[in-house]
Amino acid sequence: MANEEKQFVTEITPQGEDFSRWYIDVIKKADLMDYSPVRGCIVFKPDGYEIWEHIQAELDRRFKETGHRNAYFPLFIPESFLQKEKEHVEGFNPELPWVTEAAGEKLEERLAIRPTSETMFGHMYEKWIQSYRDLPVLINQWANVVRWEKRTLPFLRTSEFLWQEGHTAHENEQEAREETMRMLEIYRDFVENYLAIPVIVGQKTPSEKFAGAVDTYSIEAMMKDGRAVQAGTSHYLGTNFATAFDIQYLNRDNVREFVHTTSWGVSTRLIGSLIMVHGDDRGLALPPKVAPKQVMIIPIGPPKTRDDVVGRADELFAELKKAGVRVGIDDRSDVRPGWKFNEYEMRGVPVRLEIGPRDMENGVCVLVSRISGEKKVVSQDNLVEEVKAMLDQVHQEMFDRAKAFREEHFYTVDTLDEMKASIEEKRGFTLAGWCGSEACERHVKEETGATSRNIPFKPEVTKTTCLVCGEQAQHTVVFARAY
Amino acid sequence: MANEEKQFVTEITPQGEDFSRWYIDVIKKADLMDYSPVRGCIVFKPDGYEIWEHIQAELDRRFKETGHRNAYFPLFIPESFLQKEKEHVEGFNPELPWVTEAAGEKLEERLAIRPTSETMFGHMYEKWIQSYRDLPVLINQWANVVRWEKRTLPFLRTSEFLWQEGHTAHENEQEAREETMRMLEIYRDFVENYLAIPVIVGQKTPSEKFAGAVDTYSIEAMMKDGRAVQAGTSHYLGTNFATAFDIQYLNRDNVREFVHTTSWGVSTRLIGSLIMVHGDDRGLALPPKVAPKQVMIIPIGPPKTRDDVVGRADELFAELKKAGVRVGIDDRSDVRPGWKFNEYEMRGVPVRLEIGPRDMENGVCVLVSRISGEKKVVSQDNLVEEVKAMLDQVHQEMFDRAKAFREEHFYTVDTLDEMKASIEEKRGFTLAGWCGSEACERHVKEETGATSRNIPFKPEVTKTTCLVCGEQAQHTVVFARAY
Numbered sequence: 030m031a032n033e034e035k036q037f038v039t040e041i042t043p044q045g046e047d048f049s050r051w052y053i054d055v056i057k058k059a060d061l062m063d064y065s066p067v068r069g070c071i072v073f074k075p076d077g078y079e080i081w082e083h084i085q086a087e088l089d090r091r092f093k094e095t096g097h098r099n100a101y102f103p104l105f106i107p108e109s110f111l112q113k114e115k116e117h118v119e120g121f122n123p124e125l126p127w128v129t130e131a132a133g134e135k136l137e138e139r140l141a142i143r144p145t146s147e148t149m150f151g152h153m154y155e156k157w158i159q160s161y162r163d164l165p166v167l168i169n170q171w172a173n174v175v176r177w178e179k180r181t182l183p184f185l186r187t188s189e190f191l192w193q194e195g196h197t198a199h200e201n202e203q204e205a206r207e208e209t210m211r212m213l214e215i216y217r218d219f220v221e222n223y224l225a226i227p228v229i230v231g232q233k234t235p236s237e238k239f240a241g242a243v244d245t246y247s248i249e250a251m252m253k254d255g256r257a258v259q260a261g262t263s264h265y266l267g268t269n270f271a272t273a274f275d276i277q278y279l280n281r282d283n284v285r286e287f288v289h290t291t292s293w294g295v296s297t298r299l300i301g302s303l304i305m306v307h308g309d310d311r312g313l314a315l316p317p318k319v320a321p322k323q324v325m326i327i328p329i330g331p332p333k334t335r336d337d338v339v340g341r342a343d344e345l346f347a348e349l350k351k352a353g354v355r356v357g358i359d360d361r362s363d364v365r366p367g368w369k370f371n372e373y374e375m376r377g378v379p380v381r382l383e384i385g386p387r388d389m390e391n392g393v394c395v396l397v398s399r400i401s402g403e404k405k406v407v408s409q410d411n412l413v414e415e416v417k418a419m420l421d422q423v424h425q426e427m428f429d430r431a432k433a434f435r436e437e438h439f440y441t442v443d444t445l446d447e448m449k450a451s452i453e454e455k456r457g458f459t460l461a462g463w464c465g466s467e468a469c470e471r472h473v474k475e476e477t478g479a480t481s482r483n484i485p486f487k488p489e490v491t492k493t494t495c496l497v498c499g500e501q502a503q504h505t506v507v508f509a510r511a512y
Numbered sequence: 513m514a515n516e517e518k519q520f521v522t523e524i525t526p527q528g529e530d531f532s533r534w535y536i537d538v539i540k541k542a543d544l545m546d547y548s549p550v551r552g553c554i555v556f557k558p559d560g561y562e563i564w565e566h567i568q569a570e571l572d573r574r575f576k577e578t579g580h581r582n583a584y585f586p587l588f589i590p591e592s593f594l595q596k597e598k599e600h601v602e603g604f605n606p607e608l609p610w611v612t613e614a615a616g617e618k619l620e621e622r623l624a625i626r627p628t629s630e631t632m633f634g635h636m637y638e639k640w641i642q643s644y645r646d647l648p649v650l651i652n653q654w655a656n657v658v659r660w661e662k663r664t665l666p667f668l669r670t671s672e673f674l675w676q677e678g679h680t681a682h683e684n685e686q687e688a689r690e691e692t693m694r695m696l697e698i699y700r701d702f703v704e705n706y707l708a709i710p711v712i713v714g715q716k717t718p719s720e721k722f723a724g725a726v727d728t729y730s731i732e733a734m735m736k737d738g739r740a741v742q743a744g745t746s747h748y749l750g751t752n753f754a755t756a757f758d759i760q761y762l763n764r765d766n767v768r769e770f771v772h773t774t775s776w777g778v779s780t781r782l783i784g785s786l787i788m789v790h791g792d793d794r795g796l797a798l799p800p801k802v803a804p805k806q807v808m809i810i811p812i813g814p815p816k817t818r819d820d821v822v823g824r825a826d827e828l829f830a831e832l833k834k835a836g837v838r839v840g841i842d843d844r845s846d847v848r849p850g851w852k853f854n855e856y857e858m859r860g861v862p863v864r865l866e867i868g869p870r871d872m873e874n875g876v877c878v879l880v881s882r883i884s885g886e887k888k889v890v891s892q893d894n895l896v897e898e899v900k901a902m903l904d905q906v907h908q909e910m911f912d913r914a915k916a917f918r919e920e921h922f923y924t925v926d927t928l929d930e931m932k933a934s935i936e937e938k939r940g941f942t943l944a945g946w947c948g949s950e951a952c953e954r955h956v957k958e959e960t961g962a963t964s965r966n967i968p969f970k971p972e973v974t975k976t977t978c979l980v981c982g983e984q985a986q987h988t989v990v991f992a993r994a995y
């Protein structure tokens with residue numbers, strides 16, 4: 030390994046040595062973010078932000094396809110609004126920043142910066158909804174939200190973050206529950222088939238549900254250190270917010286009733302998740318569908334053939350770009366190919382395209398998969414198809430690897446001791462029976478640091494006894510330490 | 513006029529009676545916005561927000577085409593940052609809201625909610641820029657910003673609004689000035705050719721420039737009440753922020769130098785502008801390129817043919833939708849066509865498509881222009897092309913009408929009395945000579961309520977004497993009352 034190549038690798042802490050340091054090393058070195066001078070708030074640099082743009086574009090398309098429209102509601106939430114739903118204010122109060130002065134004057138009522146917007150939507154829906162003819166209301170918002178976190182981690186837990194929050198209102202429980210499940214399924218499908226992250230779909234236990242929800246559902250992903258990230262949530266809010274904000278409508282029988290509402294969201298923590306799921310000791314590995322650059326072209330060969338090779342590389346670049354592939358080219362003459370290979374592997378570019386003088390003679394070029402290292406010689410005549418096929422293959426490989434990793438680190442346990450051993454020694458998720466008591470759930474957390482992630486809709490096995498008290502299990506639950 | 517049709521119209525105050533009331537009536541009735549419980553902050557309802565989405569999509573495309581990338585910087589600006597650029601803090605201090613507490617504790621340093629982000633970008637650029645090889649830095653951000661305004665007006669002046677802010681750093685003045693002009697031209701072209709609003713391009717006088725800029729350039733549009741809206745600005749910031757934040761780089765001669773920076777932005781006030789430029793006593797008139805619905809199909813005819821006509825209308829709907837036209841269909845049987853015609857005219861839908869039983873027999877349908885009322889019978893075989901042509905025609909008509917209106921309300925004056933008469937009696941813009949003294953500019957404002965809008969690059973005439981003091985004119989300036 031040449032010195033310069035070694036240097037590259039040694040700047041990233043190996044995952045096995047210190048996963049948290051690996052994570053910070055990678056996101057800094059790959060230029061995804063920077064720390065800002067405001068505690069807990071990061072700057073999303075262009076390569077980090079572009080991942081979010083691709084996430085946004087695809088989710089937005091799916092939301093609209095299912096009848097939702099975007100709107101924009103105010104950043105500021107009057108304190109009195111938050112007070113209206115008791116569980117909600119208790120859940121969010123500890124994390125709120127407050128605006129107390131504006132334009133040189135003290136405000137009569139403090140304004141919270143929104144941590145989420147159920148209350149503001151609730152207030153407006155009360156004005157907008159009169160009759161069943163106004164329902165359903167299906168609105169989404171892309172926005173920044175703030176939760177003043179004590180411990181922060183770039184992308185995964187920041188004081189300000191970006192997200193989307195859907196807020197819908199329906200005539201009855203059934204429709205609202207259908208919506209809750211529809212959006213959960215959109216999240217699952219998107220995260221699995223777009224970000225290549227396998228997830229466990231299920232319901233949160235009461236202690237882990239959203240503050241103010243009747244039921245919360247989540248998709249949970251396993252990071253490479255065995256910890257969980259809640260990648261998306263969808264809430265059936267019942268009539269809790271409708272009651273708090275008096276959102277009533279005249280039903281088909283001309284009787285006033287409360288609407289049933291839902292909310293659902295994913296955030297920029299998806300960026301952190303995909304890094305922790307796919308990255309390795311060489312750096313980032315970005316899922317092709319959201320990678321800012323999907324293919325990086327690197328011309329190789331001796332100086333005397335350079336102009337010819339670069340000329341052909343430029344043509345291939347133009348061809349791929351025209352076909353809608355996000356392609357880059359690095360034709361710097363003062364940087365060696367080996368250095369470039371490492372650089373774009375570190376940056377997670379899914380496919381590298383190498384072309385040299387002999388390839389030119391043969392009308393071929395070489396595609397290299399970031400995730401498997403597989404090299405494939407392909408005809409230049411067929412380039413667009415070959416590249417698209419390789420990108421699909423890389424996506425599939427990433428998903429399969431992540432799924433295999435999760436299966437290797439997924440343990441079914443019967444007792445707390447078994448759980449402790451699994452989580453501490455082997456890292457990962459554990460599946461266990463749970464009697465349904467909050468005391469047993471708390472006990473798990475105190476003893477192992479693991480929290481209940483969710484009650485999977487499709488558990489691998491169904492457990493019959495609670496891992497803590499040994500009583501009859503009500504649910505089979507996934508427990509894990511979580512970000 | 514049937515009663516129900518009359519009712520529609522009488523719910524909107526005529527422009528000639530009270531333009532401000534007309535504006536509020538229209539945006540409320542067309543469902544573009546609602547007032548929020550937070551003073552000066554509006555809710556962008558789906559039809560209002562979608563206009564912004566179309567504005568965003570096209571501008572974003574143009575920014576990227578010219579080499580810019582998006583990023584996201586924090587909402588909060590530490591007080592000390594704002595203090596660093598003297599003019600900047602003086603300009604924005606009176607409008608800032610302050611976060612003083614978070615998570616139950618008083619903050620050590622107050623945090624402003626960003627009114628604009630030159631200071632935060634400046635702080636980060638100081639860290640990111642080392643050498644000429646790092647330049648230019650071309651970053652844009654789509655974000656919410658807050659300026660605690662005393663008098664607010666939906667879309668045009670709200671305490672919280674949405675915008676984009678570009679912030680670029682360059683090696684030297686020439687490049688930075690080229691960037692400033694490039695973005696100004698993108699704004700002009702976009703506003704004229706996408707929003708159908710003719711604008712006057714020019715430079716702001718020193719008293720009207722951005723707080724902290726060396727030079728500010730703007731595009732200015734005339735509303736239908738003769739007032740001006742500044743529709744976009746582009747600033748050459750010189751080394752002001754570079755000096756304040758110590759953004760230095762090693763130049764090609766290995767010498768440390770300050771970068772030259774620019775910033776440029778447009779905001780959701782564009783929505784207010786296009787309403788005030790194009791709307792009329794029947795309601796909104798939306799430019800086709802940003803209208804949420806470009807075409808509304810209304811089946812007509814007696815009940816006995818209804819099913820057939822609606823069936824064919826559905827096919828036309830599908831055909832237009834497939835061709836990328838934003839099309840709607842209103843096939844409600846309990847609402848009369850006349851009512852629907854008024855409804856979608858009020859909502860500003862650029863083209864109405866009528867189809868009845870006789871049209872079906874003849875294989876035609878009728879396209880009606882919102883702006884001119886022109887009806888055109890077109891063949892169904894050729895529908896997509898005909899509709900696209902009609903949308904282009906509506907765009908052109910809107911632009912031409914707005915331009916003609918502006919020309920009719922554009923007065924060249926020699927004296928303050930003439931200006932007073934023009935502005936008070938005839939409303940509109942006035943072009944006058946100005947000696948360059950702030951005193952004369954202030955005098956105009958005190959006497960007429962008009963401010964200098966800009967010094968047009970291409971004035972209709974060049975004036976040689978100052979309209980106030982009669983001394984030699986340095987500039988020919990557009991003065992107008994402004995939103």
Ligand SMILES: [Zn+2]
Binds near residue numbers: 463464465498
């Ligand atoms: Zn138990």
Ligand SMILES: [Zn+2]
Binds near residue numbers: 982
């Ligand atoms: Zn003068």
